[in-house]
Amino acid sequence: MPDSNVPELSAPDLAAVEPVESFSDILSQFEKNQVRKSDDGSRQIDATLVALTAESALFDIGFKTEGILPLAAFAGKEIKVGDHFQVSVKGRDAEGYYELSLLKVVQPKDWSLLEQAFNDKEAVLGTITAVVKGGLTVDIGTRAFMPASRSGARDAAEMAKLIGQQVRVRIIKLEVAEEDVVVDRRVLAEEEERVTKERRYSEVREGDVVQGVVRSLADYGAFVDLGGVDGLLHVSDIAWSRVANPADVLAVGQTVEVKVLKIDPEKKRISLGLKQLQPQPWDSVPDKYKTGERVRGPVTRLTEFGAFVELEPGVEGLIHLSEMSWAKKVHKPGDIFKQGEIVEAVILGIKLEERRISLGFKQLLTDPWAEAAQRLGPGSVVEGPVTSFTKFGAFIQVAEGLEGMVHISEITAEMRLHHPQEALKVGEVVKAQVLELDKEKRQLKLSIKQLTPISVDEYFAEHKSGDIVTGRVIEIADGLARVELGEGIYGESTVPQTSQSALSVTAGAKADLSSLTSMLQARWKGSSPAATPVPKLAEGHIRSFRIKTLDASTRIIQLTLN
Structure with a gap:
């Protein structure tokens, strides 16, 4: 029964009091108010994945309209329809979808919250909206400026790619009266990196075998990222064989397994080794090499005193200058060998304690002194050019690699000489008689005057x-x-x-x-x-x-x- 106190309304009167907005509009306005009133960016909502597009994922968040997240937010993680995620609502996009975030970060909605975040140095959530002179604009509930140097981008191209991305920033300047807000993205990344580095540094121990990624190369070695902290792999610790350039062995981005050799607590430096995970080649030298054996290998280095020959990776032998030729005096190894040239040699000696192998090259050639001892006895007559002088005599080349000396008193019997050049000159071909040959001392004594007929x-x-x-x-x-x-x-x-x-x-x-x-x-x-x-x-x-x-x-x- 209708209340008698309520006046009865006619049809025109009912039409006059009908709401001017449709139910759909009222519901939409209600959802907006709900988001505005109940969600400050920190409230998490259980969202169900309902659809996937080429670039986005749509979620049922309990509202009339779905929420949306770019696929990039999942960092390559495999997702499927029906998966549940905890999300925060940031706002709505141009198409009416609710913009979602997987982050639970305070996003200020008014100046009081901005001031609180500034004073507490809290991270706030923002969206990069444009590239401007000197940096970027960021929407953090109000328009903020982020200098290019604090964006974390290396160049203008990287900055342009940040437009539309959601980032965590810290407010480093806030002037409410002038609505001047400056934010920094890089400082948060640096703090996170520092925390990660400290944590990782405390975990690493000397002697550990760890995996890392080659981050950069230098002439003296490679820097390896061990998961937030870098270690130096020196060029001398890359391989047992000699490495001239780390780039010949390693590449940036390459994953390597290394051993922690030393940690410097004061300088926070970590020294790494790669060759230490391989067998030491000198351990097998006694079983592989014997004195008198012939060996073969490339010339790896030329020094003032000889040439180094690689017998195997990590094992080198030295051919000294004195062991290069019987025939002539070698002044520098480059006169006989070239770097990289494959040569044969004879092992003359092995010193395991010093890790040295002495090699000989001339031993593969005919020794002219051994042959001379058989054919040049006392009284033999030889012939050759004068090669050089000393104060006490002249040297005559008897054969290739074989010189004899004529004492000044054996040059002539006709006069007393004060210097050999008074009777001889370099290049002059003379005959001489062998007085004595000492194979061990490699000495040949000659006389010219013995062959000169005189009165x-x-x-x-x-x-x-x-x-x-x-x-x-x-x-x-x-x-x-x-x-x-x-x-x-x-x-x-x-x-x-x-x-x-x-x-x-x-x-x-x-x-x-x-x-x-x-x-x-x-x-x-x-x-x-x-x-x-x-x-x-x-x-x-x-x-x-x-x-x-x-x-x-x-x-x-x-x-x-x-």
Whole structure:
């Protein structure tokens, strides 16, 4: 029964009080109010995935209209219709869908909340809306500016890709009166990285075997990301073999398994090793290599003192300069070898403690001294060019890699030389007689004068020890007198304090040289002039001497004053 106190309305009156909005509009407005009143970005809603498109996922969130999330928000995770997710509502897009977020981050809706987030240094959620001069604009409930340097993007192209993306930022400047808000995205990433690095650093221990990704390469090694903290893999610890450039072995982005060699707590540095996970090649050297064996490998390095040859990765041998050639003196390894060249050598010695292997190259060649010892005995005659001089003699090349020395006293018997160059010159081809060959010392003594026919042969044939001869003193030095007994014939005599006998002039007088030849010939035939005492012996004197020693093999004549 209708209430009598309520006036009855006619049809026109009912039409007058009908709501002007449809139910659909009222429901839509209600949902908006619900979002505005109940959702500050922190309330989580259980959402059910109902549909997938090429770029987005649609969710039933209990409202009239579905919520939407870009597929990129799932970071490649596989999802399917019917999956449930906890989401937050950010607002609505141009098509009427509710924009959702998987993050539970405070998104201020008024200045009081912005001030609180600024004071507490809390992260707030924002959407990058545009690229502007010097940076980006971000919607955090009000328009904010993010400098390019604090965006985390490396260039303008990366900044452009951020438009439309939801990001976490920190308010670093807030002036309410001027509505000036500046936000920083990079500081949050740096803080997260620092926390991750500290955590990871505390987890790593020396001796651990860990996996990492090569982050960058340098001449001295590679930096490896161990999951938030970097370690240095030095070039010397990449492989047992010599690595010239880390890029020859590693590549950026490559996953590697390494060993933690050392941790520096003060500098927070981690040293890594890759070769330490491989067997040490020197451990097998005693079983693989023996002295006297032939080996083969590439020349890896040339130094001032020799060439290094790789026998296997991590094992090298050294060919010293002195072991490169029998034939010539090698001044630098580059004269014989080239880097990278494959060579053969003989193992001369192995020192395991020092990890050294000595190699020889010349041992694969014919030793000219071994051959010379068989064919060049004393008395043999050789021929070759003069190669060099010293103060005491000249060197003659007898064969390839074989030189002999002619002492200055064995160059000529016709005159006393002060330097070999007075009689010889470099390049001059001469004949010489072998006096001695020492294979062990690699010495060959030669004589040129032994092959030179002189009148001394006749002199030796006609004289013997004890004969009295006449000669002219041509030089006195160190208590010895050099005496000319004939043309090209010389003897030596000690100089007494006073003369026992003499022939010719007194000291300081000029000798009658015109009669010297006839006098000497007469003395050779046995005649002897009368002796008269004279004072002290001097250069230029013609005297009578007795032959003390007469050695035809060495052509040495020793005299005593008669």
